[in-house]
Amino acid sequence: MKRSRRTRALIALAAVALSLYVALTVPVHLGLDLRGGTQFVLETRPTTAADRESDATERTIEVLRGRVDALGVAEPTITRSGDDRIVVELPGVQDPRKAADVLGRTAQLTFHQVLGTASDAGATPGQRQLVLADESGQSLRLGAASLTGDAVDKAAARFDQQGGAGWHVTVDFKGAGKDRWARLTGEAACHQAGSPSRRVAIVLDDKIISSPQVDPSVACGSGIGGGSTRINGTFDDGEARELALLINGGALPVPVETIEQRTVGPTLGAEAIRASAWAAAVGTALTSLFIIAVYRLMGVLATVALACYGLVSYAALAALGATLTLPGLAGFVLAIGMAVDANVLVFERAREEYAARSRPSPRASLTAGFRGAFSAIADSNVTTLIAAGLLFFLASGPVRGFGVTLGIGVLASMLSALVITRVLAEYAVDRRGVRCRPRITGIAHTGAVRDRITRADPHLMRHPRRWLAVSAAALVLAGSGIAVRGLDFGVEFTGGRLVEYDTAAPVDADRTRSALADAGFARAVVQTSGENRLTVRTHHLSKAETASLTETVTALTGGADLVRDETIGPSLGKELRQGALIALAVALVAQLGYLAARFRWLLGTSAVAALVHDVVILVGVFAWLGKPVDGVFLAALLTVIGYSVNDSVVLFDRIRELGRRDRAAPFGRIADRALVQTLPRTVNTGMGAAFILTALAVLGGDSLTDFALALLVGLAVGTYSSMFTATPLAVELRSRA
Numbered sequence: 026m027k028r029s030r031r032t033r034a035l036i037a038l039a040a041v042a043l044s045l046y047v048a049l050t051v052p053v054h055l056g057l058d059l060r061g062g063t064q065f066v067l068e069t070r071p072t073t074a075a076d077r078e079s080d081a082t083e084r085t086i087e088v089l090r091g092r093v094d095a096l097g098v099a100e101p102t103i104t105r106s107g108d109d110r111i112v113v114e115l116p117g118v119q120d121p122r123k124a125a126d127v128l129g130r131t132a133q134l135t136f137h138q139v140l141g142t143a144s145d146a147g148a149t150p151g152q153r154q155l156v157l158a159d160e161s162g163q164s165l166r167l168g169a170a171s172l173t174g175d176a177v178d179k180a181a182a183r184f185d186q187q188g189g190a191g192w193h194v195t196v197d198f199k200g201a202g203k204d205r206w207a208r209l210t211g212e213a214a215c216h217q218a219g220s221p222s223r224r225v226a227i228v229l230d231d232k233i234i235s236s237p238q239v240d241p242s243v244a245c246g247s248g249i250g251g252g253s254t255r256i257n258g259t260f261d262d263g264e265a266r267e268l269a270l271l272i273n274g275g276a277l278p279v280p281v282e283t284i285e286q287r288t289v290g291p292t293l294g295a296e297a298i299r300a301s302a303w304a305a306a307v308g309t310a311l312t313s314l315f316i317i318a319v320y321r322l323m324g325v326l327a328t329v330a331l332a333c334y335g336l337v338s339y340a341a342l343a344a345l346g347a348t349l350t351l352p353g354l355a356g357f358v359l360a361i362g363m364a365v366d367a368n369v370l371v372f373e374r375a376r377e378e379y380a381a382r383s384r385p386s387p388r389a390s391l392t393a394g395f396r397g398a399f400s401a402i403a404d405s406n407v408t409t410l411i412a413a414g415l416l417f418f419l420a421s422g423p424v425r426g427f428g429v430t431l432g433i434g435v436l437a438s439m440l441s442a443l444v445i446t447r448v449l450a451e452y453a454v455d456r457r458g459v460r461c462r463p464r465i466t467g468i469a470h471t472g473a474v475r476d477r478i479t480r481a482d483p484h485l486m487r488h489p490r491r492w493l494a495v496s497a498a499a500l501v502l503a504g505s506g507i508a509v510r511g512l513d514f515g516v517e518f519t520g521g522r523l524v525e526y527d528t529a530a531p532v533d534a535d536r537t538r539s540a541l542a543d544a545g546f547a548r549a550v551v552q553t554s555g556e557n558r559l560t561v562r563t564h565h566l567s568k569a570e571t572a573s574l575t576e577t578v579t580a581l582t583g584g585a586d587l588v589r590d591e592t593i594g595p596s597l598g599k600e601l602r603q604g605a606l607i608a609l610a611v612a613l614v615a616q617l618g619y620l621a622a623r624f625r626w627l628l629g630t631s632a633v634a635a636l637v638h639d640v641v642i643l644v645g646v647f648a649w650l651g652k653p654v655d656g657v658f659l660a661a662l663l664t665v666i667g668y669s670v671n672d673s674v675v676l677f678d679r680i681r682e683l684g685r686r687d688r689a690a691p692f693g694r695i696a697d698r699a700l701v702q703t704l705p706r707t708v709n710t711g712m713g714a715a716f717i718l719t720a721l722a723v724l725g726g727d728s729l730t731d732f733a734l735a736l737l738v739g740l741a742v743g744t745y746s747s748m749f750t751a752t753p754l755a756v757e758l759r760s761r762a
Contacts, residue, residue, distance in 0.1 A: 030451060037445045041333050044340035051343040056350035058289050059298055062116035063124055066285035069109045081279045082109055089113060092127055092274035111281070121288045121590060122568060123267070129283055131230050132271040134174035136206070137167035138213055139224040139236060157228065159236045160258065167226050171209040173276075176202025180272035182265035183255075192265040194256040196272065203252030211248030213239045227256055234258060234268070284594035290527075290587065297351050300725050308720030309335075309361055312713045316365060319709060320372050321467030322459070326449040327368040334364045334434075334441035341433045351729070353430035360434025365713035366405070367442030370398040370675065373706045375468040376475070387454040387466045394468070395447055401678040402442065404623055405671040409435050411615050412667035416660060419608040427660045474705040485700050486693045489753030496638055496750045503645020510648045513550075515655025516562050516593050523591040524574065525560045529584030532559045537581060544577045545570075552653075554730065559585070562653075565592065612663055613637065616670050624677050627758050628751075632673040635751035639669045639742045646738050657732050665739030668714075672707065672747035679703050680755075692759045696752050704748075711744050 057064050067089075069082045086103055089111065093101045102114040118124050143156050143164035155167040178199035184192050198206050209225060216222040218241050226236040235256040243249055256268070313331065317324035338360065342349060375394025379385045413435065416428025453459055454466060463469035471479070485492075516523040537559060538551045549563040559578065566574065579585045613633055620629035643665060647654060679699040687695070718740060722733035 030448075033444050034448045037333075037448045040337055040440060040444070044333075044337045047340035047344050048336060051340075053339065053343045054346060054348045056348045056353070057114055057116060057287065058351040059349065060116055061289050061295075062114065063118045063121045063286065063288045064115070065113045065121075065125065065128060065283055066106070067111045067113065067128065067281045068284050069111070070280045070282055071109075072279065082111065084278045085281060086111055088275050088277050089128060092270060096124070096127065096270070110284075118288075121286055123263075125283055125286065127267060127270060129281055130271060131277050131280055132174070132274065133230055133276045134177065134272055135170035135228045136172035136209060137170055137226045137228060138209060139221050139226050140166040140168050141221050142166065157226070157231065157233050159226070159233045165221060165224075165226060165233070165236065167228070170228075172198075172202060172205050174272060175275075176200070176205060177272055178202075178252075180269040182260075182262070182269045184262070192260040192262055193258070194260070194265055194269050194272070196254050196256060198252040198254075203250075206252060206254065207248035207250055209248065210239050210243060211246045214243040214248065215245035229268070229271070282594070283592070286590070286592040288587075288590035290589065297729070301351075301721075301729065304717075304721045304724040304729075305361065307724060308717035311716040311720065312361065312365060315709075315712055315716060316368070319467070319472070320368075322453060322465050323368075323372050323375075323450060323467040326453060327365070327372075327446055329449060330368070330441045330446040331361060331364060333445050334437050335361065337440060338430075338434050338437040341437060342430065345429075345433075347429050347433070349430065350427065353427045360431060360438060361717055364434070364438035364441055366671070366710045367398075367402045367438055368446055369706050369709045369713070370401055371395055371442065371446070372468055373472075373703075373709070374398040376471055376705075377702070379469055380471050385463075385469070387459065387463050387469055388451070390468055391450055391454055391466075395443070399443070401675045402439065404674040404678060406435050406439055408616060408619060408670040408674060409664075409667035411619065412612060412663045415608050415612050415615070416663055419604055419611065427657075431664065472705055474708055478701050478704055483701065484697055485748075486696045486753060486756050489693070489756040492749040492753040493757065496746065500638060500641055503642040503648075506645040506649035507641075510651065512644070512648055512654050513651055515653040515658075516591055517656045518654070520593045520599070521562060521564050522566045522571075523560065523562045523589070524571075524587060525558065525589035526575075526578055526582075526585040527588050528557045528559055528578070528582035528586075530582045531557060532582060537561075537578070540577055540581050541574070544573055546574060546577075549574075560589075608659065608663065609640070612666050616666065620670070620674070620677075623674075624681060628677045628680070628755055631751045631755040631758065632670060632677065632747075634754055635673060635746040636666050636669055638746050638750050639665055639739060642742050643735060643739050647735065652731050652734070658735055661732050661735035661739065664736060665743055668739060669743030669746060672743055673751045675706065676700065676703050676747055676752060677755075693756045696756055700748055700752060707744060707748065711740060714740055 067085075069085055071081050082105060086105060090103050093103060093113065093115065096115070096118075098115045098118060100116055102112070104112050106112050113128060115124055137155065140154060143166055155169075156164055157167060158164050176198050178197045180194055180196045182192060183195055213223050213225050218238070223238050224236045225239065226233050228234070235258050237257060239249070258264075260268070309331065313324075313328040316327050320327065341347075347353075371391075371394045373394075374397045375387075375390045378393040378397070379387070379390035382390065410432055413428045413432035417425055417432065459466060532553045534551050534553045537553075538549070541547075541549045541551065541561065546561075546563055549561050552560045552562075554560070559582070561574065561578070563574075575585065575587065613636060616636060617629055617633040620632050623629075640662060643662060644654070647658065652658075676699055679702055680696055683690075683695045683699055683702075684692075715737070718733050718737045721729055722737060725733055
């Protein structure tokens with residue numbers, strides 16, 4: 026026994042010390058929704074069989090990396106996603122249009138001899154021609170490309186102060202490109218001065234960007250030596266630098282299409298961090314005070330263990346190099362409430378053991394409490410890990426980050442409750458002063474909730490069909506909301522454009538909606554949050570339409586700053602919508618499989634039925650409230666599934682235990698006793714989680730309000746359904762078996 030205690034103490038000390046070292050030395054990588062910037066999801070579009078067979082995506086990444094480096098972005102990230110997608114993160118970039126132009130352009134640079142104008146009479150039979158408009162709009166007939174961007178060594182943007190040419194781009198050729206450039210200009214020099222055929226066309230992505238005449242001083246056949254030229258045009262400094270960047274970066278091996286783009290202003294990210302920090306501080310403080318009030322000394326030690334949990338979770342995120350996103354930050358806060366659950370399970374079980382012993386002692390009761398609660402703790406945390414794993418493998422972006430944070434939080438909470446809390450508690454109950462005053466431990470009495478329930482001796486499962494009728498009525502009400510109001514799918518699932526503004530004056534949604542309709546955005550969905558935050562969701566917008574939208578909002582509100590901008594392609598929206606349905610279905614099947622393996626099919630089926638009940642009601646509530654159903658809502662929904670199963674597992678674990686003790690007792694009576702015995706844990710855990718979620722809803726800022734609301738609704742519905750949907754359904758199914 027002493028050896029196991031010493032081992033646990035060493036594990037706890039090592040975990041805390043290592044976590045403290047990592048937290049002080051390794052920074053956590055913040056997602057763009059917290060530090061501000063722009064994210065693009067690009068999809069490669071191979072046009073030939075050779076491109077499809079070769080790894081065109083990997084070659085595209087190399088070209089994009091050169092372009093991003095030339096942009097001068099600090100700490101950019103370019104990663105591959107699947108076979109044909111590339112995720113580009115540009116911290117601090119607040120002008121997505123410029124970045125999109127640089128990243129998405131094929132940048133196929135070619136140099137052509139001009140054969141004449143389009144109005145000239147014909148050309149040499151069989152000669153390949155390309156007709157393009159020059160800078161002045163005149164159509165020119167071009168010969169086949171004599172040079173491509175592969176022959177270019179480097180390009181640079183220059184400003185000619187003396188010659189008055191303004192901004193231009195110098196191009197230096199390499200290797201054989203120097204000779205081909207001399208041959209091309211030598212052929213053009215054989216034509217008369219002023220003739221279109223004396224011109225050389227420089228073409229970028231099938232557009233003539235410059236078509237200068239070869240200088241009269243250049244002799245026919247000799248051409249321009251030195252292996253360099255310059256591209257003149259009506260460039261400003263930005264356009265010249267962008268052109269040089271594209272030439273230096275090289276051409277993309279295949280075309281790419283932007284299927285998703287997100288831009289978050291730095292102020293929005295800072296607000297989210299500050300609001301979440303306040304929510305975590307206030308929620309944790311309230312939860313700690315509640316736990317201390319209920320469990321006294323054990324509550325104090327659980328609070329210390331919670332602080333260690335936060336340290337271990339943060340260090341794990343940093344050590345794994347995980348990206349902390351806004352939903353992930355919310356998951357970090359939420360996991361604090363879930364970490365309380367394991368402590369509550371142990372303390373309530375210790376109280377039961379203390380009351381059942383003829384010569385009780387806090388030490389023996391505590392040891393029995395840890396041993397008796399282990400099964401329920403393990404099962405409930407595994408079900409939550411299933412939900413976190415599904416979010417990681419089936420979701421994307423910030424929601425995937427939430428899955429990572431939630432999974433780390435679950436593992437850290439088990440370490441906190443089963444190791445750190447146990448080490449502290451065992452040390453405390455061995456002190457002489459505590460042994461002489463056992464009631465200060467908080468486990469040397471049954472508790473007010475349990476005492477009242479025991480005196481009342483309720484037979485909650487005497488009429489299980491009544492509870493099922495209440496659940497059915499709730500389902501009908503929620504389902505009618507879905508049927509009548511419909512679901513307001515977010516831009517992630519439908520495709521389109523979402524822009525969010527911080528306005529100078531308070532916003533009226535109806536007035537804004539009318540003004541946007543007059544400006545040509547009749548189908549725009551307008552939502553307000555707070556007095557000065559406006560969100561507009563609409564179809565895909567061109568640059569001109571985006572400018573018009575911003576001008577309308579600015580004129581209406583006296584000034585508006587863009588704080589968020591998201592674009593989702595229709596094909597990606599459909600894919601994400603299908604992925605959400607798959608994630609939901611897989612979650613239900615996975616939970617059913619696990620519960621059936623750990624318990625029986627009867628209890629597993631009842632628990633999954635309660636899950637469906639919770640999902641329908643939560644979706645129905647959001648339908649009635651007109652709240653958006655998006656990726657963050659999906660994260661909340663899967664978390665609710667994990668929480669609901671968590672409650673059902675604790676209850677069914679007690680039903681299984683009581684059934685083994687008294688095999689002759691009716692199943693309904695066993696279910697009654699299990700409900701009564703686990704109700705204190707259910708109430709105390711629910712209160713702890715409610716403090717955290719309420720703080721998140723009130724203080725977490727506009728970005729997290731809907732997320733916290735979904736979890737609060739899920740907490741209430743999940744607590745009810747585990748007791749009064751899953752249990753009576755199990756009683757009914759058992760009676761019919």
